[in-house]
Amino acid sequence: MSSRLSPFTVTDGPCSLRSRSFLSGPVTRCVSTGAVCAAKAESDVRASSCRVLSAAAAGREKLTHPGKAILAGGIAGGIEICITFPTEYVKTQLQLDEKANPPRFKGIGDCVKLTVQDHGFKGLYRGLSSLLYGSIPKSAVRFGMFEFLSNQAKDSTGRLDNTRSLLCGLGAGVAEAILVVCPMETIKVKFIHDQNSTIPRYRGFYHGVREIIRDQGLRGTYQGLTATVLKQGSNQAIRFFVMTSLRNWYKGTDPHREMNPLLTGVFGATAGAASVFGNTPLDVIKTRMQGLEAYRYKNTLDCAYQILRNEGPLAFYKGTVPRLGRVCLDVAIVFVIYEEVVKFLNRFWKT
Structure with missing residues (x-):
C-alpha cells in the first residue's frame, strides 16, 4: 500500500483549503483568501500594538504645558494676594520694628490696632498695589518655570520624584526672584516703611516708584537681590519638594488618582509651613536689606551680623507667626486655584 495519498480539496466557510497529507504531516495553504488572512493577521498585530501603547499612555501622568501653567499661576497669584495681604503687612511691620530702637509695636494685635487707629482699615493694605502688580507675573513665572523644568525631569511614566522636584522648585524660585520678586518686594517694603514716617513721602504706587527710581535709579529696586534669591530659591525648593512628596505618597502607583481641592489645600498649607520654618531668617535679612535704612548695611552678610549682634538670634x-498664617493660607490658596484652573483649561486647550 502506498504511503502517499491523493490530494483533495476542502471547502469550509470563506476559505478554500487544499491539503496534502504526507508521512511528515499535513501542509495547508489558503487558496482563495490567502491575502485576506494575511491582512487580518497584520491587522491583529497592529491592534495588539495599539493596545500596548494605549496601556502605556494610560499609565503615564499627564504633563502640564508651560503656557497653561503661566496663565493658571497668574490667576492664582492675583486672587491669593488680595485675600492674604493684611498678614503680609503686619509681618513686614514687625520685622522692621527693631529692638535697637524703641519698639513701636507690642505684638500682632497691637500692630493691627495702631495701624487701623492711625490710617483706617485701608492702612492694612498699604503696599498692596506693588504686590498685586507683582504677584500675577511672580506666580506665572514660578509655575511656568517649574512645569518647564519638571517636564524635562520626569521619568518615562511621567512621574517627578521628590529629589528632582526640589531642584525644579529651586530653579523656579531663582527665576521668580530675579525677574519679579526682588523689585516688587523692594518697592513694597519701602512703601510700608514710608508709612511709619511722620510725613509719608510716597503718595501712591506710580509716584513712589518714580521717586525711588529718580533717587536711586533702577538699582534702587534691586536692593537685597542676594538675600531675595536665597529666600525665594529655598522657599520654592521646600514648597515644591513637600507638595510633590505628599502628592506622590497619596497617588501611590495610580498617577491618575484625583486629588480634591480640600486635600490639595491641606498639602499646600503643609508645604507653606515647612518653608516658613526653613527660611524665615533669610526673609528677615531680605526685609532689612530692602527697607529705607538699608544704607546701614554693607551687604547681606553684614546685615545678618548686625542683627545677631544688636538683637540676638531670636530676631x-x-x-x-503672622508669616506662618499668611504663607500657609497663601500656598494653600495658590495650589488649589492653580490646580482647578489647569483642570478647566484642559477642557478646551488640548496639548
Whole structure:
C-alpha cells in the first residue's frame, strides 16, 4: 500500500483549503483568501500594538504645558494676594520694628490696632498695589518655570520624584526672584516703611516708584537681590519638594488618582509651613536689606551680623507667626486655584 495519498480539496466557510497529507504531516495553504488572512493577521498585530501603547499612555501622568501653567499661576497669584495681604503687612511691620530702637509695636494685635487707629482699615493694605502688580507675573513665572523644568525631569511614566522636584522648585524660585520678586518686594517694603514716617513721602504706587527710581535709579529696586534669591530659591525648593512628596505618597502607583481641592489645600498649607520654618531668617535679612535704612548695611552678610549682634538670634524669627498664617493660607490658596484652573483649561486647550 502506498504511503502517499491523493490530494483533495476542502471547502469550509470563506476559505478554500487544499491539503496534502504526507508521512511528515499535513501542509495547508489558503487558496482563495490567502491575502485576506494575511491582512487580518497584520491587522491583529497592529491592534495588539495599539493596545500596548494605549496601556502605556494610560499609565503615564499627564504633563502640564508651560503656557497653561503661566496663565493658571497668574490667576492664582492675583486672587491669593488680595485675600492674604493684611498678614503680609503686619509681618513686614514687625520685622522692621527693631529692638535697637524703641519698639513701636507690642505684638500682632497691637500692630493691627495702631495701624487701623492711625490710617483706617485701608492702612492694612498699604503696599498692596506693588504686590498685586507683582504677584500675577511672580506666580506665572514660578509655575511656568517649574512645569518647564519638571517636564524635562520626569521619568518615562511621567512621574517627578521628590529629589528632582526640589531642584525644579529651586530653579523656579531663582527665576521668580530675579525677574519679579526682588523689585516688587523692594518697592513694597519701602512703601510700608514710608508709612511709619511722620510725613509719608510716597503718595501712591506710580509716584513712589518714580521717586525711588529718580533717587536711586533702577538699582534702587534691586536692593537685597542676594538675600531675595536665597529666600525665594529655598522657599520654592521646600514648597515644591513637600507638595510633590505628599502628592506622590497619596497617588501611590495610580498617577491618575484625583486629588480634591480640600486635600490639595491641606498639602499646600503643609508645604507653606515647612518653608516658613526653613527660611524665615533669610526673609528677615531680605526685609532689612530692602527697607529705607538699608544704607546701614554693607551687604547681606553684614546685615545678618548686625542683627545677631544688636538683637540676638531670636530676631531672625521676628514676624514668624503672622508669616506662618499668611504663607500657609497663601500656598494653600495658590495650589488649589492653580490646580482647578489647569483642570478647566484642559477642557478646551488640548496639548
